[in-house]
Amino acid sequence: xxxxxxxxxxxxxxxxxxxxxxxxxxxxxxxxxxxxxxxxxxxxxxxxxxxxxxxxxxxxxxxxxxxxxxxxxxxxxxxxxxxxxxxxxxxxxxxxxxxxxxxxxxxxxxxxxxxxxxxxxxxxxxxx
Numbered sequence: 001x002x003x004x005x006x007x008x009x010x011x012x013x014x015x016x017x018x019x020x021x022x023x024x025x026x027x028x029x030x031x032x033x034x035x036x037x038x039x040x041x042x043x044x045x046x047x048x049x050x051x052x053x054x055x056x057x058x059x060x061x062x063x064x065x066x067x068x069x070x071x072x073x074x075x076x077x078x079x080x081x082x083x084x085x086x087x088x089x090x091x092x093x094x095x096x097x098x099x100x101x102x103x104x105x106x107x108x109x110x111x112x113x114x115x116x117x118x119x120x121x122x123x124x125x126x127x128x
């Protein structure tokens with residue numbers, strides 16, 4: 001399997017409903033909750049790509065461009081953006097859509113970096 005095929009196969013999509021218990025006093029999704037969901041999707045994407053133990057080492061930039069109100073559906077999409085020797089960069093986008101409308105738009109995007117580790121927590125090659 002080529003690198004491009006492996007990247008395509010590892011793309012991860014997860015849908016969530018935004019309930020009031022995950023929102024702030026403005027009735028929009030907490031930024032920290034969004035970041036935790038993004039990190040989880042990035043982790044799953046990276047694991048599906050290399051099937052190795054991964055740890056998050058950084059979130060490079062997260063842009064919050066649209067608020068995500070309670071009562072909406074979000075789709076998180078994780079894609080491998082860069083493969084290093086021991087690290088992976090995973091891009092994650094969150095799209096928001098109203099439950100009873102067709103329209104959806106990009107609300108948040110960010111990049112997470114992971115390092116592959118062995119049982120002793122030492123960095124190892126992402127791809128053998």
